[in-house]
Every structure is written in C-alpha cells, then in structure tokens.
Amino acid sequence: MLKIRNVSKIFSDKKQALQVLTKIGLEVREGEFISLLGPSGCGKSTLLNIIAGLEKPTEGQVNINGQAVAGPGTDRVVVFQDAALFPWLNVLDNVLFGLKRLGIEKKEAKIKAKAMLKTVHLSKFLYSYPHELSGGMRQRVAIARALVMDPQVLLMDEPFGALDEQTRMMLHKELEDIFLETKKTIIFVTHNIREAVRLSDRIIVFGTRPGRVIKQFSVHATRPRQANDSNLVHLENRIMELLQVEIEKVAKEELDDGYSFSKDSIPWDPDRDLGSGI
Numbered sequence: 001m002l003k004i005r006n007v008s009k010i011f012s013d014k015k016q017a018l019q020v021l022t023k024i025g026l027e028v029r030e031g032e033f034i035s036l037l038g039p040s041g042c043g044k045s046t047l048l049n050i051i052a053g054l055e056k057p058t059e060g061q062v063n064i065n066g067q068a069v070a071g072p073g074t075d076r077v078v079v080f081q082d083a084a085l086f087p088w089l090n091v092l093d094n095v096l097f098g099l100k101r102l103g104i105e106k107k108e109a110k111i112k113a114k115a116m117l118k119t120v121h122l123s124k125f126l127y128s129y130p131h132e133l134s135g136g137m138r139q140r141v142a143i144a145r146a147l148v149m150d151p152q153v154l155l156m157d158e159p160f161g162a163l164d165e166q167t168r169m170m171l172h173k174e175l176e177d178i179f180l181e182t183k184k185t186i187i188f189v190t191h192n193i194r195e196a197v198r199l200s201d202r203i204i205v206f207g208t209r210p211g212r213v214i215k216q217f218s219v220h221a222t223r224p225r226q227a228n229d230s231n232l233v234h235l236e237n238r239i240m241e242l243l244q245v246e247i248e249k250v251a252k253e254e255l256d257d258g259y260s261f262s263k264d265s266i267p268w269d270p271d272r273d274l275g276s277g278i
C-alpha cells in the first residue's frame with residue numbers, strides 16, 4: 001500500500017552538503033504497525049517527513065496506493081512529540097479544527113470529534129484548554145485530532161518521547177487498543193527499543209552516517225502484547241546487540257584515535273534512550 005522507493009536525502013547549504021538518508025526502500029502493508037528505530041540523527045524523522053510530504057526527497061519517491069506523494073495530505077496525518085495543540089482552543093475545538101477545514105457539517109463533525117475523544121478517554125475534558133491538561137492528556141488529544149481525519153496512514157514522530165514512564169506505558173496500551181480497533185496503518189518513529197518491540201508488527205532498524213536500513217525484524221507475539229512475553233524480551237536483546245555495534249562504530253569515529261572502546265561501556269538496557277548513546 002505504501003512504497004518507499006530508493007529514497008535519498010541530502011540537506012545542503014552554501015558551506016556543506018549532509019547526506020542524511022541513502023537509498024531507502026521499504027514497503028508497508030495496509031493495517032501494519034511499523035517502527036523506524038535507530039540512534040539519534042540517523043534520519044528517522046526526515047524519512048517520516050518525506051512520507052508526510054513535508055520534505056522532498058533528493059532522489060526516489062514515496063507512493064501510496066500507486067499515487068506519488070507530492071505534498072502534505074489528509075490521507076497522512078502526523079502526531080509529533082510535542083502535541084502542538086492550539087492553546088486558544090479547547091479540547092473539542094482542537095479536534096474539530098481539521099474537520100471544519102474539510103467542510104464537514106458542524107453537527108456531524110461534533111459527533112465524530114466526541115466519539116474520538118471518548119476513544120482516548122477524554123470525554124470529561126471536552127471544554128478544558130491544553131494548559132489545563134497533563135502531557136499524556138495532550139498527546140491523547142493530538143492522537144484524537146489525527147485519527148478523526150480518518151487518514152490512511154498515521155505517522156507518529158516519537159509521540160511519547162517526552163512523557164514519564166508510567167504515562168508512556170499507559171499510552172502504549174491505549175495506542176495498541178486503537179490500532180486493534182481501527183486497523184490503521186501506523187508508522188512510528190522511536191529510539192526506544194522496548195517501545196518499538198512492544199508496539200510494532202515490524203521494526204526497521206536504521207544505521208547512521210548516512211541513515212540507511214540495516215535490518216528488519218518481524219515481531220512474533222500475540223496481541224494485546226504482554227510485557228513479559230519471552231519473544232519480546234529475546235527480540236529486545238537481539239536489537240540491542242545490533243545497535244550496540246552501530247553506536248560503537250560512531251563513537252570510534254568521533255573519539256581520538258588512541259581511544260579504546262570497551263564492549264560493555266554501553267549500558268545493556270533496551271529501554272534506554274538511544275539518542276543519548278552517541
């Protein structure tokens with residue numbers, strides 16, 4: 001359904017050219033939950049922005065149902081790490097905003113928005129303003145605002161990255177419930193291995209310099225997922241091993257020639273934020 005063909009991206013200015021992505025090829029099935037996982041700076045967000053139509057690839061193309069992506073569209077909606085709600089609108093009006101722009105009749109739009117806010121457990125907060133909500137609640141509004149547009153693909157750029165651990169775990173469960181209920185295709189950017197394994201059907205692991213796909217893993221575990229599922233734990237360790245090699249490579253490049261890098265110098269914790277690893 002979604003095909004990424006030979007996508008490369010170079011950011012250049014007068015002084016230098018930075019190759020961020022090289023020859024990315026990927027196919028995403030309808031109703032599939034995939035994660036783009038990799039260390040900070042490997043180009044995950046850039047690829048997501050290219051799929052969203054917010055950036056143009058230097059080379060290659062993204063197709064959805066055979067149509068080339070030429071710019072942003074309501075078939076692909078993005079949820080960012082910062083919920084980016086309109087502070088002057090209440091929760092209900094934030095969710096109604098996109099529907100109004102689509103020209104959907106007011107009564108129908110309200111029914112849809114309220115139903116979506118019920119799905120994310122915010123029915124009691126329809127008339128609250130963003131500053132009155134917790135970070136987790138704001139992300140729920142952002143998810144409702146995206147889903148109410150009924151996109152073909154939901155794009156999520158580290159949506160839970162700024163939340164505390166407990167809220168994050170709660171939202172993992174809620175997002176999985178939404179995924180099972182709506183059967184949406186979801187592309188999820190993260191540098192948290194445990195999060196990727198917990199949520200995805202397939203994990204695309206990126207390496208850096210330039211950003212490229214180094215390996216893909218299918219997640220074989222029943223849904224709803226159980227945190228102590230041995231398949232998940234085993235997969236976390238396999239991915240951590242793979243990424244440790246990648247992180248060591250970058251660290252060696254960055255540090256002095258004489259620096260000797262010990263294998264165990266990177267803490268063995270799949271829940272660790274890989275962004276701080278290099």
Ligand SMILES: Nc1ncnc2c1ncn2[C@@H]1O[C@H](COP(=O)(O)OP(=O)(O)OP(=O)(O)O)[C@@H](O)[C@H]1O
Pocket residue numbers: 011018020038039040041042043044045046047191275
């Ligand atoms: N508009 C831009 N102009 C120039 N360089 C950019 C631009 N956007 C991103 N970059 C650079 O491209 C590289 C990849 O950035 P990107 O945000 O895609 O990585 P990422 O894997 O999502 O990282 P993180 O996990 O830290 O968000 C970085 O070196 C970044 O500085």
